[in-house]
Amino acid sequence: xxxxxxxxxxxxxxxxxxxxxxxxxxxxxxxxxxxxxxxxxxxxxxxxxxxxxxxxxxxxxxxxxxxxxxxxxxxxxxxxxxxxxxxxxxxxxxxxxxxxxxxxxxxxxxxxxxxxxxxxxxxxxxxxxxxxxxxxxxxxxxxxxxxxxxxxxxxxxxxxxxxxxxxxxxxxxxxxxxxxxxxxxxxxxxxxxxxxxxxxxxxxxxxxxxxxxxxxxxxxxxxxxxxxxxxxxxxxxxxxxxxxxxxxxxxxxxxxxxxxxxxxxxxxxxxxxxxxxxxxxxxxxxxxxxxxxxxxxxxxxxxxxxxxxxxxxxxxxxxxxxxxxxxxxxxx
Amino acid sequence: xxxxxxxxxxxxxxxxxxxxxxxxxxxxxxxxxxxxxxxxxxxxxxxxxxxxxxxxxxxxxxxxxxxxxxxxxxxxxxxxxxxxxxxxxxxxxxxxxxxxxxxxxxxxxxxxxxxxxxxxxxxxxxxxxxxxxxxxxxxxxxxxxxxxxxxxxxxxxxxxxxxxxxxxxxxxxxxxxxxxxxxxxxxxxxxxxxxxxxxxxxxxxxxxxxxxxxxxxxxxxxxxxxxxxxxxxxxxxxxxxxxxxxxxxxxxxxxxxxxxxxxxxxxxxxxxxxxxxxxxxxxxxxxxxxxxxxxxxxxxxxxxxxxxxxxxxxxxxxxxxxxxxxxxxxxx
Numbered sequence: 102x103x104x105x106x107x108x109x110x111x112x113x114x115x116x117x118x119x120x121x122x123x124x125x126x127x128x129x130x131x132x133x134x135x136x137x138x139x140x141x142x143x144x145x146x147x148x149x150x151x152x153x154x155x156x157x158x159x160x161x162x163x164x165x166x167x168x169x170x171x172x173x174x175x176x177x178x179x180x181x182x183x184x185x186x187x188x189x190x191x192x193x194x195x196x197x198x199x200x201x202x203x204x205x206x207x208x209x210x211x212x213x214x215x216x217x218x219x220x221x222x223x224x225x226x227x228x229x230x231x232x233x234x235x236x237x238x239x240x241x242x243x244x245x246x247x248x249x250x251x252x253x254x255x256x257x258x259x260x261x262x263x264x265x266x267x268x269x270x271x272x273x274x275x276x277x278x279x280x281x282x283x284x285x286x287x288x289x290x291x292x293x294x295x296x297x298x299x300x301x302x303x304x305x306x307x308x309x310x311x312x313x314x315x316x317x318x319x320x321x322x323x324x325x326x327x328x329x330x331x332x333x334x335x336x337x338x339x340x341x342x343x344x345x346x347x348x349x350x351x352x353x354x355x356x357x358x359x360x361x362x363x364x365x366x367x368x369x370x371x372x373x374x375x376x377x378x379x380x381x382x383x384x385x386x387x388x389x390x391x392x393x394x395x396x397x398x399x400x401x402x403x404x405x406x407x408x409x410x411x412x413x414x415x416x417x418x419x420x421x422x423x424x425x426x427x428x429x430x431x432x433x
Numbered sequence: 434x435x436x437x438x439x440x441x442x443x444x445x446x447x448x449x450x451x452x453x454x455x456x457x458x459x460x461x462x463x464x465x466x467x468x469x470x471x472x473x474x475x476x477x478x479x480x481x482x483x484x485x486x487x488x489x490x491x492x493x494x495x496x497x498x499x500x501x502x503x504x505x506x507x508x509x510x511x512x513x514x515x516x517x518x519x520x521x522x523x524x525x526x527x528x529x530x531x532x533x534x535x536x537x538x539x540x541x542x543x544x545x546x547x548x549x550x551x552x553x554x555x556x557x558x559x560x561x562x563x564x565x566x567x568x569x570x571x572x573x574x575x576x577x578x579x580x581x582x583x584x585x586x587x588x589x590x591x592x593x594x595x596x597x598x599x600x601x602x603x604x605x606x607x608x609x610x611x612x613x614x615x616x617x618x619x620x621x622x623x624x625x626x627x628x629x630x631x632x633x634x635x636x637x638x639x640x641x642x643x644x645x646x647x648x649x650x651x652x653x654x655x656x657x658x659x660x661x662x663x664x665x666x667x668x669x670x671x672x673x674x675x676x677x678x679x680x681x682x683x684x685x686x687x688x689x690x691x692x693x694x695x696x697x698x699x700x701x702x703x704x705x706x707x708x709x710x711x712x713x714x715x716x717x718x719x720x721x722x723x724x725x726x727x728x729x730x731x732x733x734x735x736x737x738x739x740x741x742x743x744x745x746x747x748x749x750x751x752x753x754x755x756x757x758x759x760x761x762x763x764x765x
Contacts, residue, residue, distance in 0.1 A: 238633040238648055240572070299630060299644050300571040303684035308635045316570055347595065348680050352635035417682065 102404035103430070104367055104376055108134035108395045109383040111362065113230075113265055113285045113336025115203075116159055116170075121357040124258035124414040125341050126162035129358040132429060134384075134395035135169035137336065140195055141204040145175035148185045156190065168282045174228060176209060177363040181221050188274070192391060193228035193263070201234045201242075202310040203354055205338065208232075212249055223260040228391070229253070230263045233272070234311055240295075242312050244271045254279035261390075266290065266338045268311045270321035276332055283390050285336025287363045289313070289356050289419055290324050304356070305347040305419050309340065318374065327373050329381040334392065337362050343415040357418045361409055367402050401431040434490075434736035436699055436708055436763070440466035440727045441715040443694065445597055445617045446503075447471045447535075447687070454494045457673050460692040462498035464761060466716075468728035469503045469562070469668065472527055473536040473730025477507035479520045480573040488522065498727035498759050505562060505638045508541060513553050524596070524723060525560035531716075532564045534642040535672065535686055540564075542583055551585065555592040560723070561585070562595045565604070565641055571718070572627075575643050578604045585612035593722075598622065598670045600643045608664055616723050617668025621751055623687050626733035637679040638749050641672065642686040650749075659705050661713040664722065669694050675747040689750045693741055699734050699759040733763040 114136040116126050129136055138159060140146035152172055160171045161298075171192035179194075185295050197208030209215060222229055224286040226346065233250060234242035250272075253262055264272055274282055293313040298304060307313070325333050339357030339362065347353060358365065363383070370379045407428035411421045446468040448458050450483030461468055470491060472478035478487050484504055491502045503524035510517075511526075541547060554561055565582060566574035582604075585594055596616040597606055608616055625645040630636060639645070657665050671694065672687030679685060690697065693714070702711045719725065739760035743753045 117479070238626065239628050240647070257666070293764070294570065296571050297629075298635075299627075299640060303630075303637055303640045304680060304682065305635055305637070309630060312631050348682055350636065350638060350753075352637070354635070356566070421682075423701055 104379070104398045106363065106383060106401045106402065108398050109363060109400055110335070110387045110393070110395060111136060111337045111339070111340045112334045112387050113137055113138040113139065113287070113357070115141070115178060115338070115340040116162070117331060117341060118142055121341055121343075122158060122162045124361055124416065125339075126159060127158070127164055128413060129339070130163035130166035130168035131401060132360070132363050132400055132432060134167060135393060137173060137192055138177040140173045140408045141202070143204055145204065145207055147177050148177040149183065149190065151421060152190060166377065166396055169391070169393070170396050171391070171393060173328065175207070176215075176218070178215065179218055182341065184221055184225055188225055188227055191227070192393070192405070193230045194222065195230040195232070195265075196233060197232045198236070200236070201232050205265070212229055213252065216368060218255070219257050219260055220263055223257045228261040228263060230265055233264050235268075235278045238313055243267065243269045244295050247275055248299065250275055250282060251278070255283050255298070266311060266336060267322065268314050269318045273321045273325050276325070276330060282287075283332040285334050286322050287336060287338045288358055288362050288369070290320065291369060292365065296317050303351040307356055308352055308354060309338065309356045309417055326382055327370065327375045327378060329378045329386070333382065334387040334390065335362075335383045336367070341416040344412065345415050347417060354428045356417050357392065357413070360413060361418060361420075361425070363400060363402060363429055364407060364425055364427045368425050371404070371427065399433050400429060401433070402427050435554045436734045438712060438715060438732045438734065440730050441695060441732055442466060442667070442719045442725070442727060443468040443669045443671070444666045444719050445469055445471065445619070445670045446495070446691070447473070447672040448491055449673060450490070452473055453673055454490060457494050457496065457671075458491060458494035458750065458752050461671070461725040462495035462500035464692070464695050464732055465765060466726065466730045467501035467503055469505060470522055472505045473529060474509040474533070475534065477539055478505070479509050480505040480520065481515065484519065484522060484665050489627065492744075499730055501725070503723070503725060506681050507539070508547075508550070510547065511550055512704070516557055516559060518554055520557055520559055521649060523559070524587070524725070525562045526554065527564070529564045530616055531562050531569070531570070545584065548588070551589050551592055555589045558593070560593040564662055565596050571644055572646065575599070575601045575631070578605055579705075582614060583610070584605055588616050589613075590763060595630075596642060598668060599654065600646050605653045605657050608657070608662060613663040615666065617666050618654050618658060619668060619670045620690055620694050623651065623658055623701060624697065626651050637681070638682040638707070639688055639751055640684055640686055641688045642669065642688060652718060658714055659702065659707045659710060661710045661718070663718060665696065665714065665721065666693075666719040667715045673682055673748040676744065676749050679749060689748050690743070693746060693750060693752075693757070694759055695732060695734060695761055696739060696759045701734070703759065722738065731765050732761060733765070734759050734761045
């Protein structure tokens, strides 16, 4: 049994910097024709100069693979001039509430105090990508943030807003309320609940932000993915940390999936007899919604067992050591 | 400022075996006049012979401190003869649903299939101590288990049933439904929510079973403790694991608090202007409910800063390195 995927895209990816960039960039570029690259570095990518420099680093690290990095700026109070200058080089601007996740300390404290920036982004047709969590109780943060999404979507009806890495039934419902909302969802949030994180032994390698939620949330996300909601895209949020930052008294948030995303998804969609839906979820929806034209590649997957490696460099992937039933045979 | 506590009791304690027992037993015995010792060893303490042997080990490890270990048997399908023989040596029998927590693999699969044992325990007046969690979603397990408590309390109205380490508003409410239900609550569940476990960086040293719940659950537990509900007792569930079993890809469940329980509680009750309630919560309720007569000791606490040590042997305590505002000055 086999499956061909054309130009798969990862619409939410962390590539980091320096040695980590060199380890993980090729692991995404080998399978994906393009990816949206997150800007939460230290310091954040919040100027055109830094963005262009990082773009060069990413392309170098990705090597000879046919791979388009779709760059993002870290949201701040940009001027009109800055936005105009940056537009040709970015796919969107990523907004982090201050302190919501890894390296987001310089994020936004008062989201609705930035309306003048959203207004300019709407006029310039620059998409807004949002990490949607409040500072409330960890299981409620995304649900509580839905009011912010409603507010943004209503006040800026032509602004294209992506709810990044959605994890709840509430966020899935929002997709049908507003035409200008779209969302990414990760493979791990289609597969995990909080039970996998703290239900048995606690597993730092499946701990991420937003944290995996309840079974009914996972069911709603999976239903939307399997039905290929037209405004839902695969964004892995693959987020590597060295093992000593994970198996630690203060474990960093992030799940590393880059090299196993496609096998995981094919196995999942196969199990639900929905293989024919996967092309839209991992590429076509994103191409249509963002108007991107990635390099033409074909990923050939076969239904043959693969054991997930225990590590990639210093990074432990999700489900290290577990055997899954599909693997990538060839990329052409 | 100071406080005297008379014969404090820890009504839920894990002392382990061998080297770990030698490290942790003195840390409880130095402050507490007695403690209920949990039987989930490998193999479990499920015969009188093993119980007597473990009692001897515990007493030896506790050293010269005036400290009464109140021993428990691990629940199984005991005969009447076994129960009669064990009764003088135990404070109760601890029931674990199979697989619910550390070393509970040999626990009970079908709780209501053991009615003949509960019937005999009721007749012999042997208390039943229960780890009350279903195998459902981690945040729902205790709430779901409340039906089992209702069932047990209704069918065996003279059986003294302790809901161990309660973590939810639902369990607090149950206390007022049935006269034959009593409960222990841990200091950490009065202080923590799931936010402390996975809300920021993930912290393995505050991961336990049952996992800390929602803010409204903590509020209900704290209110019951501060009002000194007459059937609520302090049971620390202090549960040491070596650091390499905590800062690990499969972190064991358990929070180690033994040497800091009293300072933590005094600080908390002081903050809520309820210092005069603490004696009942840490001793008098347990003495009345179990009819135990511990050695007469007096713990003298003073309002002076103490920094919690980074470790005790190989064990990292809760809040290692944090400074709290009370300390134990003397035990006499």
